[in-house]
Amino acid sequence: MAYFIQIAFAGIALGCIYALIGMGFSIIYKASEVINFAQGEILLVGAYIVSSLVFDWHLNFILAVALGVVVTVLIGLLFERLVLRRMIGRPVFSILMITIGLDTILRTAVIVKAGSNPLSPPSPYTITDGFNIAGVHFGANDILTILVTVVLCALLYYFFQYTRNGLAMRATALDQEAALAVGINIRTVYALAWGIAAAVATIGGVFLAMGTFSIGITLGSAALLAFPAIILGGVDSIAGAVVGGIIIGLVQDLTAGYESHVANVLGAGIHQITPYLVMILVLLIRPYGLFGTRKVERI
Amino acid sequence: MSASSKASATSTTTPAATPAPPSRLLRSRASRWIATILIVAVLLIFFSVGNDDWFTIVNYTLIAAIAALALNVLSGYTGQISLGIAFFMAIGAYTAAFFGGAMPSSPLDPLGLALPFIIWLPAAGIVAALAGALIGPSALRLKGFYLGIVSLSLIFIGQYLFLNVRGITGGPQGRTFPVPALGGATFDQQNSYFGLALTSGQQYFLLNVIVLALAAFFVYNVMRSRAGRAFQAVRDNETGAKIMGVNLFEAKMGAFILSSFLAGIAGALYASYSRYVAPDYWDLTLSIQFVAAIIIGGVASVWGSILGAAFVFGLPLVIDHFNWLPVASGAGGISSADLNAILYGLLIVVFLLFEPGGVIGLVRRSQALTRRFSARKDEGGESAEITDLPADQA
DSSP: OHHHHHHHHHHHHHHHHHHHHHHHHHHHHHHHSOOOTTHHHHHHHHHHHHHHHHHTSOOOHHHHHHHHHHHHHHHHHHHHHHTGGGGTTSOHHHHHHHHHHHHHHHHHHHHHHHOSSOBOOOOSSOTTOEEEETTEEEEHHHHHHHHHHHHHHHHHHHHHHHSHHHHHHHHHHHOHHHHHHTTOOHHHHHHHHHHHHHHHHHHHHHHHHHHHTOBOTHHHHHHTTHHHHHHHHOTTOHHHHHHHHHHHHHHHHHHHHHGGGGHHHHOSOGGGTHHHHHHHHHHHHOTTTTTSOSOOOOO | OHHHHHHHHHSSOOOOSSOOOOOSSSOSHHHHHHHHHHHHHHHHHHHHHOOHHHHHHHHHHHHHHHHHHHHIIIIIITOOOOSOHHHHHHHHHHHHHHHHSOOOSSTTSOOOOOOOHHHHHHHHHHHHHHHHHHHHHHHTTSOTHHHHHHHHHHHHHHHHHHHHOHHHHOGGGOEEOOOOEETTEETTSOEEETTEEEOHHHHHHHHHHHHHHHHHHHHHHHTTSHHHHHHHHHHHOHHHHHHTTOOHHHHHHHHHHHHHHHHHHHHHHHHHHHSEEOGGGSSHHHHHHHHHHHHHHOTTOHHHHHHHHIIIIIHHHHHHHHTOSSOOSSTTOOOHHHHHHHHHHHHHHHHHHHOTTHHHHHHHHHHHHHHHHHHHHSTTOOOOOOOSOGGGGO
16 A cells, blocks of 8 residues: 555656646647647756756756746747747647657757766755655655645746736637737737746756756656646646646556556556556547547548 | 559549640640650660669669659649658558568468569559558548647657557567569579669669659649549648539549558568668658658649658758768767758758749749740740649749
């Protein structure tokens, strides 16, 4: 039982990271109906910057994260302003591919700048920090991940529910033309969406690196596991991204924890694809996800 | 030869028998002949003067061009987003290895049936096409980025399978792949055919040129047939296509199966030419490289696929050949692959922003300009309006 709780706890912490990354996808999708494939590499860039600020420049962890967020938000805003805004009205294919172009540029820039050897992740705690209850170790890093996710979710909820800009974003998501008609500045909405997405991606990236104990170029593809999370939750639902993220994190860590029992049947590494298997199942049964609006078209 | 005939058998479509309308790129029959003769002449000159290094570069480029063509059938002509091409290439490669590989001499060796080349190459395409037919019905119900995400998950599921099905893939260590052979003559050695001695590179070159030419000719003609028009109608406007009587599901499945078939052939040729491939070669980066190739070369264009493949896959090899990069590795240096990745990443963005037709789009645009110019000079000239779909000028 202690083993199960231990794994489930780690799974929830991992799920919180997917939730953070997934919220970024959902916020951009709601504002502009764009799925940003470069999200994973924005996260990678953020994690690298934070790591080099902590280890090479010996900055304080919180300050480093803040600076990392500033840089990635700038990347997101510039890309939105200079590239995506010119693509409005173009086919989904083109818009998706252009984010893949950004993805390639960012990933290669990191490889060229830092080499392909993984860096060690910055973290305010060591792996042994934390406390034990009945044989279950609650790691300080995992607790911090969960706390930060809860705080960020609360902040975002407040932002969307009670602030002027948040209201503008919800209105735009509901009906872009009507939002324009009542005088909402869509450009601000797009910029806000990309800024928030880049910020939560960077924070998610720092925690993701803590969980895997290294920052390498595989971090970007680990972030792709937020796709199953948002599809499970419903692409256009921010709450769905959170719930979906936690479920996917649990699924992944539970299969990782128990897969050794069935290794002679399933082989190694099934936990790397269980999130995708769940996603395919969801797409076959309920393509709009748990909380999404029924808009996915079928033929 | 076998490739093309098998393709028409597995695809749900058949090329139309009606003659193709004169293409604008090669407008008269005479100029088309001249172009064909020029291409053959260039190939022949290269064939006789090229050295081994250049044959390696060109062979990899030709194989990449076949895969780029495969992706163009699905994404360029039919408008279905796919990041899964590497998966279907891998299916083709492992099919080739299973049918053509040497019989295992110890229980630890990966399996092989040691069947002849003439069986394992078509089999690679057919099994990949079957995999496409199996996956298609559930994947193609989805549109837009949903399909993109599902095709992306195929890559990861493939990685898991290829690492674990050791009997066929060799597990994490990878395995060797069979060499094409005609009769007793294997392509990895010098052989003489009808008194003509050919190096290994030359034999592969001939094989790759023939397969690419057949694939290009086949795709070019399919896109002029009823089925090809249906593919492009689905891309341009699904509702419109449906109203005009196109069966959306059949059209998408046709494109998906044809694309998978060609990808399987390309995968088999690639693995066979490099002799040894580990499972992690078939990753997301490979798929993205092909996406880059068709966007840079030209979507919905046969020539665009070839140009794009030359840029994305040929250029880094050329850079390495001439040692253009002072420091190839180590701190502060940049490898040709990295330089190329930054270049194609930037070019994806630039082309999509300013010229969605790719290099071929630029060529067409300049042709239209010169034609308009000359038409204005002599009053009676024909108008230079482009009203056709891009595919007409493939």
